[in-house]
Amino acid sequence: MSIKQKKQKNPTSKKSTSKAQKVEKKKVNKRRSVKIKKRTSTTTKKTSRAKKKYKATSYLGEENFLANIKSYKLKKTEKYMNVSQKKHFVAILEIWKNLLMAEQDLTADKLQKNAPNFPDEADRATHEEGFTLELKTRERERRLLNKIDSSLEAIKDNIYGYCNSCGIEIGIRRLEARPTATRCIDCKTLEEIHERQQYG
Numbered sequence: 001m002s003i004k005q006k007k008q009k010n011p012t013s014k015k016s017t018s019k020a021q022k023v024e025k026k027k028v029n030k031r032r033s034v035k036i037k038k039r040t041s042t043t044t045k046k047t048s049r050a051k052k053k054y055k056a057t058s059y060l061g062e063e064n065f066l067a068n069i070k071s072y073k074l075k076k077t078e079k080y081m082n083v084s085q086k087k088h089f090v091a092i093l094e095i096w097k098n099l100l101m102a103e104q105d106l107t108a109d110k111l112q113k114n115a116p117n118f119p120d121e122a123d124r125a126t127h128e129e130g131f132t133l134e135l136k137t138r139e140r141e142r143r144l145l146n147k148i149d150s151s152l153e154a155i156k157d158n159i160y161g162y163c164n165s166c167g168i169e170i171g172i173r174r175l176e177a178r179p180t181a182t183r184c185i186d187c188k189t190l191e192e193i194h195e196r197q198q199y200g
């Protein structure tokens with residue numbers, strides 16, 4: 001550190017700092033903050049652009065995917081599950097399906113590569129834990145893929161978006177939050193209890 005810098009840090013010598021120096025310092029700080037701001041904004045732009053494309057590499061799980069679904073703009077006189085609504089959900093389901101299939105390939109690779117022989121028991125236990133988790137994730141994704149396929153079939157059969165149990169409209173917003181939903185919110189409560197028991 002130079003003597004000049006030391007002097008500025010010392011509170012007693014602060015008064016001796018000239019006005020011109022202070023102004024210069026402020027200018028530098030301002031310039032620096034503008035630079036940082038610019039850099040941050042370009043990074044955010046890049047991220048959101050990638051999200052829009054739903055790149056296979058950017059799949060961050062079910063919750064994240066669903067949170068990034070662009071909601072459908074409803075017109076006042078629109079009929080429930082008309083052609084454009086169907087198209088909207090086919091697009092969502094197909095993108096989701098592709099992402100999950102890419103994810104499954106990655107997991108398969110991981111499971112194949114990860115078969116080392118650990119001499120230490122603790123290491124082995126940790127590895128096995130990770131392996132079990134990997135398998136669980138794979139199984140969960142496989143179930144989800146089946147649900148997505150069923151939903152795509154249901155769209156073709158014109159039964160998508162209606163409750164399997166009571167027959168009422170499930171609703172666009174609920175379907176966007178859960179595109180594979182087969183029941184209305186009321187009937188779903190029971191199914192969710194059942195699912196929780198299944199997946200632990």
Ligand SMILES: [Zn+2]
Nearest residue numbers: 163166184187
């Ligand atoms: Zn229902």
